Amino acid sequence: MSIYGFAKGTEFEKVAAASAQGEANGVMMYYALARLAKEQGLDELEIVFKELGDQEAVHAGFFAVMNSQYPQDFWDFVANVQKLEASAKGKYLPLAEKVRAAGCPEAAAEIERFAEEEAHHGVVLANILKKYAPQAQ
Numbered sequence: 001m002s003i004y005g006f007a008k009g010t011e012f013e014k015v016a017a018a019s020a021q022g023e024a025n026g027v028m029m030y031y032a033l034a035r036l037a038k039e040q041g042l043d044e045l046e047i048v049f050k051e052l053g054d055q056e057a058v059h060a061g062f063f064a065v066m067n068s069q070y071p072q073d074f075w076d077f078v079a080n081v082q083k084l085e086a087s088a089k090g091k092y093l094p095l096a097e098k099v100r101a102a103g104c105p106e107a108a109a110e111i112e113r114f115a116e117e118e119a120h121h122g123v124v125l126a127n128i129l130k131k132y133a134p135q136a137q
C-alpha cells in the first residue's frame with residue numbers, strides 16, 4: 001500500500017510538513033558538518049556525518065510523500081525539474097567566476113564542478129524522460 005498523501009488533510013499534515021522540512025535541514029546540516037570535518041582532516045567523521053545526512057534525506061522524502069508534496073503521477077513534474085537542472089549550470093558558472101575574482105579559488109573550482117553535476121542531472125533526467133515518458137512535456 002502506498003503511503004502517498006496519508007497525512008494530507010489529516011491530524012498528521014502539520015507534523016509531516018514540519019518533519020519533511022526539519023529532515024531536509026538535517027541533510028544540509030550533516031553535509032556541512034561533513035565538509036567541516038574533512039577540512040579539519042577528520043576523514044572518518046566526514047563519512048559518519050554523510051551517512052547520517054543520507055538517512056535524513058530518506059526521512060525527508062518519506063514525510064514529503066506522506067503529505068503528497070510532489071505529484072504521484074510525476075512525469076510532467078520531472079520534465080519541469082529537468083529544465084531547471086539543465087539551466088542551473090548557467091547560474092553557477094558566473095557565480096564561480098565572481099567568487100574567484102573575489103579571492104576564493106577553492107570555492108570557485110568546486111562551484112564549477114557543481115555546474116557540471118547540474119548539467120549531468122539535466123542529461124540524466126532527459127534520458128529517463130525519453131525512455132519512460134516521451135509524452136511528458
Ligand SMILES: [Fe+2]
Pocket residue numbers: 023026055056059
Ligand atoms: Fe531524521
Ligand SMILES: [Fe+2]
Pocket residue numbers: 085117118121
Ligand atoms: Fe541538481
